[in-house]
Amino acid sequence: MERPDVVVTGLGATTPLGGDIASTWKAVLAGTPGARTMDNDWADKYGIPVNFAATIAVQPSEVLTVPETKRMDPSAQYALVAAREAWADAGAPEVDKTRLGTVVSSGIGGIWTTLNGWDTLRERGARRVLPMTVPMLMPNSATAYISLEFGAQAGAHALVSACASGAEAIGYAVDMIRSGRADIVVAGGTEATIHPLPISAFAASRTLSTRNDDPAGASRPYDIDRDGFVIGEGAAIVVLESASHAAQRGAKVYAKVAGVGLTSDGYHITSPDPEGTGQIRAMSAALQDAGVSAKDVSHVNAHATSTKVGDLIEARSIRAVLGDDADHVALSATKSMTGHLLGGAGALETVFTVLALHDRQAPPTINVANPDPELTLDLVRDTPRALPQTDTAAINNSFGFGGHNVALVVTSA
Structure with a gap:
């Protein structure tokens, strides 16, 4: 079937x-x-x-x-x-x-x-x-x-x-x-x-x-x-x-949830694996599940909680998965505005990812006055960024205490 x-x-x-x-x-x-x-x-x-x-x-x-x-x-x-x-x-x-x-x-x-x-x-x-x-x-x-x-x-x-x-x-x-x-x-x-x-x-x-x-x-x-x-x-x-x-039934469609990637770190009860191995596997699995390649991704809504260690582990993991294609990806960290909704965060950020593709606008990240020099991704700062009008894909990352890693791939309808 x-x-x-x-x-x-x-x-x-x-x-x-x-x-x-x-x-x-x-x-x-x-x-x-x-x-x-x-x-x-x-x-x-x-x-x-x-x-x-x-x-x-x-x-x-x-x-x-x-x-x-x-x-x-x-x-x-x-x-x-x-x-x-x-x-x-x-x-x-x-x-x-x-x-x-x-x-x-x-x-x-x-x-x-x-x-x-x-x-x-x-x-x-x-x-x-x-x-x-x-x-x-x-x-x-x-x-x-x-x-x-x-x-x-x-x-x-x-x-x-x-x-x-x-x-x-x-x-x-x-x-x-x-x-x-x-x-x-x-x-x-x-x-x-x-x-x-x-x-x-x-x-x-x-x-x-x-x-x-x-x-x-x-x-x-x-x-x-x-x-x-x-x-x-x-x-x-x-x-x-x-x-x-x-x-x-003639329903309106915002977007497609095309890929799901689930992994666990098996590393520490609160700290993420410093190598980001589980995060990398989750994103890679979600892309494979969606049948999407790195070059098709135009946007990532990052977990990015604003912690010293966690933000850069995720950023390095995104770079590891997308390689040079990460250079054309608009990265957003919406917790800068909403705060961290804990168990509600991944759902809210999925909604933002869906709307970003539907409206072709990557939301901004605020409060970044001095970007970390170790960040090698293209962070959307202060104002929204236009996304491609063609078929495109986005990744939403969510990570949790206990070493839980979830990546969802959303594609335009």
Whole structure:
């Protein structure tokens, strides 16, 4: 049986830059920073050395009903907001429910519910713990609620691979369609970890930027003065569909997810392999899976979190995969604007990669005042870059603690 092409027919997001796709993408192209000083006393109360984050732009309480917000952790709330937008964008298709699936991941899951529940137990006793605590905190809560929303019966999955979770979810969704399990899959990632404990933990590991006096300029991938990532929150969802199913119902198509590459480093629980071997294998596998050569690639949306070591390992890996063809590739690092959405990052950056090809514009990277001299790639800085009007391909990279590597190849429709 011939393997079906998988296309993107719907997009949805809620992010630090906007409550939907249109506002988020407009802000990205404008080079708008999403990091801001937090309106709370956490830094003083707990002695946290970081007082800023890329917080969600539109609270889900402005979009969802009160019963929905009460029975869902913020991570699931974000995902449901994004999924409803993506489903509507896809035309709310009529589909055999047994041929509809969901794959929505989170790197950490319902941590607000977990920690609030523990506080309630400690302070008020077991009788006051909410009966919905477990369905709210479980990492599959978002995908479960989205499957209920649309009646999906082909499978509801939640892959957890730290900061690669959202991209791996999309890769798994592609495989569901290719294998014949589903015609349509709602896929993506979500995260809601702007809470004192995760912030304290990341700060203790020395991976967060501490530019408290300049939150907007704190996320600076590839800048010589980068000092860590900015934690963000939000969700992004894509509706994936077999090309034949999309054509049959006359759906609009943004792009094709043509290649998936998945590897693991087997090296360290938090540090990437310094040789980038797993990253190189993931990108190479994705290109091979897509039937695309290095010369066909015009754009890369890099994982590029703004850490001293990680940014250059990835840059060297991209160069190793693309060789001299990397010279004509527009490199974007959009976490400079959105912050790092952890389990939602790979999904959001897949959306940006899809829109970059659809609109033929590579988004900018901001805050790079002094580019690292070791960077040998063509970084798009401050303003968008026009992409070729011909058929072209792009790579989206996502890497996570534990040595997870995901590369997705997106091609123009």
